[in-house]
Structure formats: structure tokens, C-alpha cells
Amino acid sequence: MNIKFLRALLCSVVSVLVLAPFSALAENQYGPGVTDTEIRIGQTMPYSGPVSALGALGKVEAAYFAKVNEEGGLNGRKIRFLSLDDGYSPPRTVEQTRKLVENEDVLLLFNSLGTAHNLAVQKYLNAKRVPQLFMASASIKWDDPQHYPWSMAITPTPKVDAPLYAQYVLKNYPSAKIAVLYQNDDFGRDYVRVFKDALGPAADKMIVAQVSYEVTDPTVDSQIISLHGSGADTLFAVAGPKAAAQTIRKVYDVGWKPFFIIPFTVASIEAVLKPAGLEKSMGLVSALSLKDPTDEQWADDKDMQEYLRFMKRYYPEGDASDTYNVAGYNFAQLLVYVLQRSGEDLTRENVMRQAASLRDVKLPMLLPGITLNTSSTDYSPLKLMYLHRFNGKKWVRLGY
Numbered sequence: 001m002n003i004k005f006l007r008a009l010l011c012s013v014v015s016v017l018v019l020a021p022f023s024a025l026a027e028n029q030y031g032p033g034v035t036d037t038e039i040r041i042g043q044t045m046p047y048s049g050p051v052s053a054l055g056a057l058g059k060v061e062a063a064y065f066a067k068v069n070e071e072g073g074l075n076g077r078k079i080r081f082l083s084l085d086d087g088y089s090p091p092r093t094v095e096q097t098r099k100l101v102e103n104e105d106v107l108l109l110f111n112s113l114g115t116a117h118n119l120a121v122q123k124y125l126n127a128k129r130v131p132q133l134f135m136a137s138a139s140i141k142w143d144d145p146q147h148y149p150w151s152m153a154i155t156p157t158p159k160v161d162a163p164l165y166a167q168y169v170l171k172n173y174p175s176a177k178i179a180v181l182y183q184n185d186d187f188g189r190d191y192v193r194v195f196k197d198a199l200g201p202a203a204d205k206m207i208v209a210q211v212s213y214e215v216t217d218p219t220v221d222s223q224i225i226s227l228h229g230s231g232a233d234t235l236f237a238v239a240g241p242k243a244a245a246q247t248i249r250k251v252y253d254v255g256w257k258p259f260f261i262i263p264f265t266v267a268s269i270e271a272v273l274k275p276a277g278l279e280k281s282m283g284l285v286s287a288l289s290l291k292d293p294t295d296e297q298w299a300d301d302k303d304m305q306e307y308l309r310f311m312k313r314y315y316p317e318g319d320a321s322d323t324y325n326v327a328g329y330n331f332a333q334l335l336v337y338v339l340q341r342s343g344e345d346l347t348r349e350n351v352m353r354q355a356a357s358l359r360d361v362k363l364p365m366l367l368p369g370i371t372l373n374t375s376s377t378d379y380s381p382l383k384l385m386y387l388h389r390f391n392g393k394k395w396v397r398l399g400y
Contacts, residue, residue: 031347033107039339039346040080041065042100044112046088050215053241053271054113056318057136058083060328061111063315064336074339082106086117088215093117094124101130108133108351111154111331115139115187118151126150131352133338134331134381138265140190143380145356150348152355152379154331156264158194161287161385165261166198168285168387168398169206169234173259177208179232181223181247183239184212191238191263208232213243224250234259241272248276248284261285264385269294270322273390282392287385290330291365293321295394303364330363334372337361 033040045058065079073079082104084096093114100106108131112118115137125132126148134154135142142153169176180195182188192210196203209230211223220243227235228251235258237247244266251260260283266272267286291298298304307329311320318325339346341354358381361372372381388395 029345029347029350031107031349031351032105034077034346037077038080039074039077040082040104040106041335042097042104042106042109043081043083044086044093044096044100044109044114044117045083046113047085049086049088050242051088051113051240053268054136054324055085056271056322056324057111057113057328057331060311060315060318060325061332063318064310064329064332067310067314068336074336075344086114088114088117090114090116090120094120097121097124101125101128107131107346107348110134110335111136111328113137115141115190116185118142118153119186122148122151129348131348131355133351133355134334136331137187138190138263139186140194141186143378145377145379150352152352152374152381154334154381156289156382156385157380158191158263159380160383161264162191162194163198164287164385164387165236165285166195169259169261170199170202173234174202176206176234176259177230177232178206178234178236179209179227179230179258180207180211181220181227181235181237181239182210182212183243184214188212188238195236213239215240215243217243219250220246221250224256225254228254228256232258234261236261238263239266241266241268245272245276248273248281252277252280259283259285264288267388267395268323269390269394270319271324278392281390284390285398286388286390286395288388288395289367289370289382289385290323290326291367292323292395293326307365326365330365333363334361 045055046052047055062081065081069078082100086092086096111134113136118135118137132151136155137153138155138157140157140159142151180192182192209227209232211226213220213223224247239247244262262284264287273281308320311318338354342350356374356376358372358374370384374381387398389398
């Protein structure tokens, strides 16, 4: 055999052996739930149960992913969104989450709702190294990347809005007598704890009554009557949508006129204030981060116009004025942004890396000046909100 030919053949074999590992590294990196044509995303959402109004989040997110798919998907991959009903029951959340991870083999869990519900699966998902990404839960427990590096919420924690309420009361009502109603779970207790901390030494003197309710309670009427009887002139109601609407109605019906604060989680005009009665909701104070579709100041805003076009085409049965739909629209866009940044390295590890390196990300429906930022040691993306008062028609920003 020709010597030159043998040398050439040997060089070719050596080149293949040497370069093969680097070629493999250059190939697309796929994690569970990803193929050349599909990205599977999981979620649990209360489409039934006591807070089913919040199921609007999952519905509008599904509509947004349908839009992305219609426009060609992400680098040719369609998003397969598996959003399962957990009825706002933590045991059911565990069951549905296991199904999504072990049977459906999803890439990640996205925007699953509820504090107790996400806590019920946090250790499981972290042990499995499955991203528990952009949870819909206002809990101070989520910003803990040292112990739970696979869990990140998108909902602002009580550390963002509760101090705003406390500071406003201290400045404008230093002699206030405060009554507190709270949901008897981690969500409610977190808010109360942060609110008290923000009041500082004055908390013990200012808070004259504190009553809890269970999410399964049919009404909170008895709690409101009790708090009214305390002589309080300020009310902080940390409640879910149904209980918040009941609280607003009952406060009005008993003739109580406190300085009335509700957390941003129940500041939806459509889902909470209208059912309670707009005239009964006048004067409410809350902290907001999203543009309100009912506010005429955004009528010519290009991002608002795009949102309204989206709702009309992809989710016509949804109420475009409902801020839960605005929130879900933003959340879905954020996930798409993170997946796009992940490029062809669609592994769980890289998706989590991208989520933990947000830099001044401006989502279209956030109020001006609010951006999202994260790092490997900071898992709290949204850190700024503005106080607003409801005037009977819309939320108006307070000059404070």
C-alpha cells in the first residue's frame, strides 16, 4: 500500500478521534422536555377551588404561548404548555407536579400558583434539579438561592410592598389604630410579619387587633365585625380574591370607614373590586407595578395597544381589563425571553443560569421605571412598586 496514502489515512483517523469530543460539545444541548421540535413546560394552577379567579394567569399564558407557536415558535420549537388544575390544594399540587416531572418529563415548572402549594413541592423539585421558575407566590421564602437554587418567584415578596404601607401610615397617620385581617397560611403570616417589622417599635402600640381566616371559610363577616369592634381606624386586609371582596363589602356595609390597605395581589378591579362594588372600594390603597388597561393615560401606549391586540386575537374570552391577565401576559413574555437567551443550550442548568442573570429587563406592561434584575445570590426579580389609591374608577398614583 502507498506510504503517502497510509500517512494520510492515519492523520484522518487521529483528527477524528481528537476532534470528536469538541464536535459533541458544539452540538445542541437538550435537557428533559426538549426535542428539535418541542419544549414541554409544566404548571399547576387553581382552575377550580376557592381562588379560581387566579386561574386567569394560566389561561392567558397558554394564549401567549399559542401566539409564539403560531409565529414559528422558539428557533423552530413549539411550546407545549401543560397547565394542570390543583384546585388550590397542596396535596393535589404534589400529585400534579410529580405527574408533570415523572410522566410528562417537562423541562421546568413555570408560574405555578400558591405559597403553601409551591412549598409543598420545593424540596422535591430541587432534589430533582427541576427549575421551579417564576412562581406566582408572594412569599419571602423564595429568595433563598443558597438552599434552593432551583426555585425563583416572579411575584414581588411582602418585602417590596408591605414596607410601603407601613411607611405611609407612619408618616401620615402616626396615631393610627391598626386592625389586621390575614389568611392563615404562609402568605398571610409573611405579610403580617414584614408589615410589623416595617412599623418598627410602634407596631405593638399601633396594632390593636389581629384576626385570621381560613381559605376554606365561606365568609369573613365575623372577622370584620370583630375588627370593627376593636376601635381601629386603619385596616390592613391580607386576603385572597374572594375574601378580599367580602371584606370590602362588609367594611362598607357596617359603616366602618378606616384607612384601608390591601396587598397588590388582590388589587384587580375586575376580579376583586367590581365584585365587591366599586363605590364600596373607593379610597382603598395598594401598591402596583403594572399598567392598568382601564386607565386612559395608557390609551396611546404602544405596549398597551399590542397587549389589547393580543387579547382580542388570542384570548377573546378573557377580560383585557383584568390585571391578572396583564400579569400573566408579562410572565409568559419573561419565560420566552429566558428561553431565547438560553439559545441551543436548552438544559435545566442553563435555563436557571439565564433566569439568575437578568439585567434591567423591561417587560412591556410594567410601569415606567420598573425593571427586573437577578443574580446568583438574588432571586427576587421585582423590587420596586408604587403606592396607588382607588378613586372609584381607577387606581391613581399617590404622590409619596
